Amino acid sequence: MRALGLRRSLYLLTAFLIVLLWFFQYCYPGHVERGYIKQRSQEHELIQVLRRASMPDRTVILTMVDESRASPGSLLEVLLQSFKSGEGTQRFLNHLVIITMDPQAFKYCRTLHPHCIHPSTFEAYFSPMRQSTTKPYQNAFSWRRNNVLLEVLDLGYNIIFTDVDVLWLRSPLSNFNPAYELSISCTLSSEGQREGYPRGGGIFFLKANAIAIEFFKYWKFIKVLYPNSDVEESLCRTIIESQDVTNVLGFRVQPVNTTYFGGFCQLNQDMLRDAYTIHANCCDDLTSKVHDLRIVLDDWIRFRKRVSGDNASDEMALRWPQKCPR
Template identity: 65%
Template sequence: MRRMRTLGLRNFVHLLPLTAFLIVLICFFRFNNLGQVINERKGGRKFSLSYQDPSEKQELIQVLRRATMPDRTVILTMVDESHASPGSMLEILLQSFKSGQGTKRFLNHLVIIAMDPQAFEYCKLLHPHCIHPSTFEPYFTIKRHSIITLEHNVLTWRRNNVLIEVLELGYNIIFTDADVLWLKSPLANFNPTYELSISCNFSSGGEREDSLREGGIFFMKANAIALEFLKHWKLSRILYPNPNAEESLCETIKQNVEITEAYGFRVHGVDANHFGGLCQLNKDMLEKVYTIHANCCDGLSSKVHDLRIVLDDWIHFNASEKMALRWPQKCTG
């Protein structure tokens, strides 16, 4: 009898890894099928974590087809009502494309994802490639239920879900934050053979070892490796929620070197001197940088104020008018 109990215990111990794997697998499928059990009613219409009908996904497909470059690359940005209104960040972003060196052509490839109906309506007045919020409704409406409480992390969480959707359709992505000015074409800085090309900057207000933040723009290649890496990141945040964790791609890669190597997820580090920000100032900035990110800046109104000055300085700089940098003024970190 004792021997039988010993054998039973040993068999149970051997089954523990398989049991743990099955639990993780069940959690993954439950998360990806939450739309079947969790619904929210808005205006008489139910929204779940999956497309309600083929027309919503078809809208995304049609917009991406119209906006794609020949190599199936699209430029994505995300805005809400605070970014898309008269005199707002969206107007400055679009103006930078028009005023940059060789960047106006990229407007044809820019897809703006609106996170609320107000942003979508204003976007349509300014740009031909706007995505209605119902296309990604689940990712935008679960904010109040999110396991992530930091506003920056919430935005990153929603963005990564959108990246997965677009990569699954086979489109390479250049993602740009709305508070980034495009002064020159950044494409030469991206390595299309790598899964990710990104510039990482140290966060402000702390030691260099604290955390790494994205430079406001990155390139991601549409292949199975990139897709599986994002899905792993997504699943790990469900299984091991940490509201205080830094959610940037740069910090995630830094903290998960073994995972990136296991997936074969290759990262091309872009020279941070070419992707500037209000934290990284130097007198030759307008000559060297391709984009400028409104980092070291907390308030949206402060970002709009200082980016307008940057854009105005850039226009005068192109007219061969030498000047001292007049910014930042309100963005002081």
Template identity: 55%
Template sequence: MRELGLRKWQSLSLAAAFFIVLICILLFHSSDFVRSGNRRRILLKPPASLSEREKWDQVLRKATMPDRTVILTMLDEAWASPGSIIDVFLRSFKVGEGTERFLNHLVIIPMDSKALNYCRSLHPYCFYPSIFSHNLRFIAQSRNPNHNVFIWKRNYVLLQVLELGYNIIFTDADVMWLRSPLLQFHPQNELTISCDFSSYKRRGGDVQGGGLFFLKSTAISIEFFKYFNFMKVLYPNSRVNKSLCSYIVQSEDVVAAYGFRVQYVNTTYFGEFCHLDKYQFREVYSMHANCCEDLRSKVYDLKLALHDWARFRAHSSDNYTSKPTPFRWRAPNKCLASRHE
């Protein structure tokens, strides 16, 4: 009986001691809060991801159009140096017909520190989501790491921007903006995109895009892209998930289930090196340097395309009432040669 009473007293003593220590800790933090006035703010400080979202929002607010639409492109170090892809890309806005104003709404997303430094020397709106390089390293194990990392980062960016309530015109940096594509976009739909359906059988189920599409920020598009990103986690090497066009075309049941409305734009308006109509000067809005892996050849042919476009515009303005001259694209030139090597 005496032993039982001793154990009970020891238990009560330990409980009392724990309670006293807890009270001391609470009093210490309470007094520190009273002294500094910052304790609560420190304890409730949002995580780094929220802070990054706030920075995102600051950049997007500066670049947005009146209807909360922003233009996004992504850039890595291979495309970020004097005379590289990004230089030609930015020049296309100045050479294009009514496109220079869109530079005020363009946000460039560098994928590494070198691209960030070069972007800042060229353009006012550059945002580097540094968290990507830490969270997505495991994708380097995939069969095609460069492409998969790009798709992952792009989809992550798209989802973040959609969640912030901004509509997106996404453009690859190897797309030349020759005319304003806004007239071809349909804001009542979640997605407006140009897909090359002729490549479906030729490329084993892959459907290539024109390198430029419009995304509307709605609850449907946000949920759809969450699902799309989830599929990339489950099947990182799937050919279906390789491009947005491939996924949309081969996942019609998912698209329908989400009510994700898609508008396909005629590829005549969004030209590409893969299937270039040599005489489409009067219809084309953009030109995508796809089907060209060699970087030097890509830059050369993009410059060639811009030169042809400048010649066409100069001739059209000088001879507005005369019979149209059948201008032809000289590009692709080197890209075409490299494909047959």
């Protein structure tokens, strides 16, 4: 019954949008034509960058940054350095597309990386908003990300999305099964009084097919219908709490072992030995993230030297996190 109700709502929304488009087409043809030309130009830019960055199987790596995450000494620098310092990860820089959310982030991104998307490409989503680490800002950031993911999926590109506060130590591709629409690692942690709050590992794989696109359209549709409701921005929590919808759509999810996608939420002594990526989760302050991730990266480089020097059995005590809470 829920699926039938959802379909009826979608039909009503589609009919309303068709009428609205007809009205603007005939009442304001010049305005619509200029908007269409601008939209086509922005879409062309996006397609060109995705085409240059795509792997042979039409997979791209995406991350999103604003000025606070893409400036001198910011998280973007640490992410790019991890690609250069990881085992077999430097080649992925050719496939990394950085979505910038403001002109300042785009300008700085271009000094570091060839595949940067200008914020005007997603102008409808990136309305000005005060940079912060507060919950409302993080929610808005997540919803903007979801809109971008939907557009890239719609263009037929598989996505490996990585948060900018993730270190790439090894290639994670072997952990993603393309038979599933989504491959994701979810950890359980506490947030205030809510025990067992599911958090993402900062990286996930999305397969570009009709099922994945319908799932993100549904998610976006619910947010539009109920903008003030407690619709979750967390992909992990949404998957856990929307089993009926994923079953109806046939949206298949591959849970990825959290041992391989580590983070500050769940520390273990063998993280450098086992993890493919490490996420600075359970930490809200950006300065603290940069500080602690640089220590992790330094320890990773030291660990690789020990392994190459036949000292792999030597224990390395975790020096992090220091500024982020344990």
